[in-house]
Amino acid sequence: MKPSFDILIVGIGGQGTVLASNVLGEACIIENRTVRSAETHGMAQRGGSVESHVRIDGRFGSLIVPGTADLLIAFDLLEALRYRHYLPAGGRLVVNRHLVVPTSVYQQELAVPDEESILAALSDLEVTCIDAARLAEEAGSILSQNIVMLGAASGDIPLQPGSLEEAVRRCVPKKTVEVNARAFRLGREEGMLGRGAA
Template identity: 40%
Template sequence: MPKQTTNVLIVGVGGQGTLLTSRIIAQVAVQMGYDVKVSEIHGMAQRGGSVVSQVRYGEKVYSPIIKKSDADILLAFEKLEAARWLDYLKPGGKVIINDERVDPLPVMSGKLKYPVDIDKRIANLIPDTTIVDATRMAEECGNSRAANVVLVGMLAAAINIPAEEVENAIREMVPAKALEVNLKAFREGQKYLSATLNRL
């Protein structure tokens, strides 16, 4: 077991399902015998605000929150949120961005601009960036709402946690009627990231 703590930062917009993703990853880390801490945001921010879930696992974990410049991986359910939390990524860390744009209120009302090509600019700054259309992939698996599980698949591949364990966690946490779609979504996400890594 590596002594070093692994820091996973999952960001998005309230309502996108970041909580389920962090809980699946955390559950897997528990099953693997790690000390685990997860920090979540409940309450007001869930109403369409910027949300963050932090998962930390390793031999011994103290703080439930990740320091700036200390995240091994940043998983963003939305492009702008990737940029907002980018300073939390450690040098050499990985970024996975869901190719989804959700305009915040000041942009919707035309007061501020949604930064142009924000995902590509992140990719220029961070060499290990993967951009994916998880919503479309989930649609192809049978339900666009499984986009968060596509992202779980990519995350699992990126931080090298065993697929079998993740699938067990999904079985525990997802209702039976949605299970098949979710397992498929997970495998597609995993395949996608592995294929991307092979290209590099």
């Protein structure tokens, strides 16, 4: 049996992956669970990849070994494809139905990938695709997409929904608490409905 539940959160600089991992860490503290985490920022300030490793009940290092993650939460379709190798075949992926095309695609005049082809490349996984922008706007702020995604993935995370929502309230700026709590609940509802469907 694995000693930890390993979650990899991936996105692009500015999408809030670090805040999302902080929320998970805070929820672990609320439940008196051990947690280890690490972030790799890369060139995030220029729209580069950001990855956050979160290991719940882990006894060893904070970095997840490729092929062993229990859950991948991707804030962008291309980032899901880029980090797919962290999941075993049949692994669990919750992904935002959003696509930021890298500048290099245009510079090199490459074909722009579409949602259908990306999801086809991820077909060996158990995928839930979420329109986080729509739900974030419904919650009151487009900037709450990261919290929507946490809510959407919460059914797969071995933490109580109440602990996760309380962690959201503790980690986000005070003036955005209610918007983000709503974003979490909307994401959770959508995630439970969309589980196992692309």
